[in-house]
Amino acid sequence: MKKIIYIDMDNTLADYLGMAKQMQIDPSEAKHLKGFFEKLQPMPNAIDSYNKLAEHFDVYILSTGPWSNPHSLYEKVLWVKQHLPKAYKNVIFSHHKDLNIGDYLIDDSIKNGAQDFHGKHIQIGSAAFPTWNDVLQYISEQENIQL
Numbered sequence: 001m002k003k004i005i006y007i008d009m010d011n012t013l014a015d016y017l018g019m020a021k022q023m024q025i026d027p028s029e030a031k032h033l034k035g036f037f038e039k040l041q042p043m044p045n046a047i048d049s050y051n052k053l054a055e056h057f058d059v060y061i062l063s064t065g066p067w068s069n070p071h072s073l074y075e076k077v078l079w080v081k082q083h084l085p086k087a088y089k090n091v092i093f094s095h096h097k098d099l100n101i102g103d104y105l106i107d108d109s110i111k112n113g114a115q116d117f118h119g120k121h122i123q124i125g126s127a128a129f130p131t132w133n134d135v136l137q138y139i140s141e142q143e144n145i146q147l
Ligand SMILES: [Mg+2]
Pocket: 008, 009, 010, 011, 012, 107, 108, 109
């Protein structure tokens, strides 16, 4: 059986902060805007990394839609369809990521249950895992595979 990897969207696959900066909006306000999430650009190497991981693991996108902005859920699905067709029907929305059973969670944040995830939380963007390349290198070493 393949191991399971969950991957967050905002600031992990999709460049939330970059778009807020480009639009000159306070990042804490951007999440309330209709149309914001659909416009995000992929993070550097994120798409390529997802596709590489999907060759070896069962990969799911595990994302949280702001409660204040239900349009975000719709826009996130559109984003996945556009950028990650491989994630077909592998999208989970949750404010409780710790309830998902799996081996790895790649997530820039400790919020929405990420901190309490029962597998390994790989905090991309942290000092330990600054980029997607660091994440892939870590998983390659842990699993003894070439990514
Ligand atoms: Mg995030």
